[in-house]
Amino acid sequence: MSSDSESPLRKAVRPIRRLGTGVLSLTQIICMLVLFVAANYLSSQQHIPKDLSSEAVYTLSPVGQRYLASAALQERTEPVRMLVAFRRSNPMYEKVRVLAEEYARLSKGKIELKLLDPVRQPDGAQQVVDQFGAVYGEAYKKTIFNTDLIILDARSKEEKDKAAADGAAAKTNPHIRFIEAEMMARFETDQKGQRKVTGFRGEDAMTAGLLGAIEGKSRLVYLMLDKSGFTADSADGALASFENILLTQNVMIRGARMSEMDRVPDDAAAIAIVNPAYDFNPAEIKVLDEYWQRPRAGILMTLGASGTPPNLRAFLRNQGITPGNDRVLTTKGQQVITTVRGVFEQGWDFTQDFAGKSNLLEGATCSLTIRDKNNDDLTSKGLLPLTLLSSAPEFWAETRFSMPNPVLDMREDTRGPVALAGAVIRGSAARDDVGEQISKLAVIGNSDFLAPKYLSDINRNFTASTMNWLMGREELTGEGPLTLGTYKLPLLDSQLSFINRVNLFFLPAFALLVGAIVWSSRRA
Secondary structure (H helix, E strand, O other): OOHHHHHHHOOOOOOOOHHHHHHHHHHHHHHHHHHHHHHHHHHHHOOOOOOOOOOOOOOOOHHHHHHHOOHHHHOOOOOEEEEEEOOOOOOOHHHHHHHHHHHHHHOOOOEEEEEEOOOOOHHHHHHHHHHHOOOOEOOOOEOOOOOOEEEEEOOOHHHHHHHHHHOOOHHHOOOEEEEEHHHHEEEEEOOOOOEEEEEEOHHHHHHHHHHHHHHOOOEEEEEEHHHEOOOOOOOOOHHHHHHHHHHOOOEEEEEEOHHHOOOOOOOEEEEEEEOEOOOOOHHHHHHHHHHHOOOOOEEEEEOOOOOOOHHHHHHHHHHOEEEOOOEEEEEEOOEEEOOEEEEEOOOOHHHHHHOOOEEEEOOOEOOEEEOOOOOHHHHOOOEEEEEEEEEOOOOEEEOOOOOOOOOOOOOOOEOOOOEEEEEEEEOOOOOOOOHHHOEEEEEEOEOHHHOOOOOOHHHHHHHHHHHHHHOOOHHHOOOOOOOEEOOOOOOOHHHHHHHHHHHHHHHHHHHHHHHHHHHHHHHO
8 A cells, every 4th residue: 555545544643832831830830829828828817726735735714815805905005015035945935935925816916925035135135124124123133134034014105205204113113014934833842842843824923914014003802810710820821822812813912900990991802701710799790791881892701610600600691691510521431521522503704614613622611501592581682692612412511520420410410412602792783883883792611722732723713713703803703724734754764774775776776777678679
């Protein structure tokens, strides 16, 4: 067959259009770059951080989030300046940095954050010294160059201008707070007398500093020392622990004696009667009642092992809460258990975060009879009592608690669950015109839980929340931050030796073996 007859059978070969292919590839690359840039821009502007740590280390507590969203911060015309002056070599640096960034993010622009490493940025550190003074801890000669700290500056523009004109030291202004690194750590003393860090409490310290900087002046709570069965001399006692709880809320404790008072001072944000072991005489009850009748009064009572004195018991009964002359306990076999497991009730708004959660009250606990039902005589007086904490069903109120082998007797004992804590509102809380003028009373049937060896995170938060509610600071009520502990893994010398051999010999030998196998396979 000739070549002419074969040519029609052949298919024509289409020419390669290199220009079109190149343009298409270039367009695809440009589109991918545009999508990449757009995705990164959108993620930087619209993103939600996710805390993946096991203990939610970098998530603020409900109290912290609630305060950052409150009017106290959001209605400020000028932002609060937060300066984190921490060396990166500090073991707490990363936790502090992330927490500070979370504060700034949730404040919606009301907190201006600046990170400063005094070692790497000496010029910036010198500017801070020029503004806030070279020494802020006069007693210990502490400076920004030898102490890691956070500075919170909530001064107004007028205060800053006036301080600059007068040449006054900024550190003397009550709207400036210094938070040292030590304030963010929990310390315990071991058996050898050495002080060691056992936990991180950065959010507690930051919220307290922010609260103090914004409010300026600390609120005062009068503690009736002459009625308490606790002594104020011990630094590790229940009263010292109670004072430390209030310090984190920008509240100062002022010791007072009811026997020396004609009336409670007007600057009292609240009064506290902790473990009352000595009774009030009629004149003192009159002083207490006069304070209770004032608008915005706040009273905290934690009852003790010695029972409630008669006159104080009568005062509480008139408000709708009657302490029992008993002990809340249960038995397990022949063992008597006095550590009471309680469950928080729904209560009011300040206990919403605790509702349904359980806690432990160690030491002596008495029951409370709270008239939160069938109380028309109380409501006619403007009194509204409510149960906050009840015991687990297996606990009961035993009247003969001093006798061995107690047994529930329905003729004189009270079957569980029994009330362990309650509160009373005096006034019309539902009326907007007088809602802020109500008086508040909180009663807890235990005082031993305040001792440092018994104080748990949930009881600490409940105490702080109750005090803030009594003082009218509802934005600071609820579940606060938990203490983040540090843990050690005890290892024997033989175990440490094995780990060192694995790291120094076996792992490098394994990597060498894999490399030899890959090299051999490629040569083959």
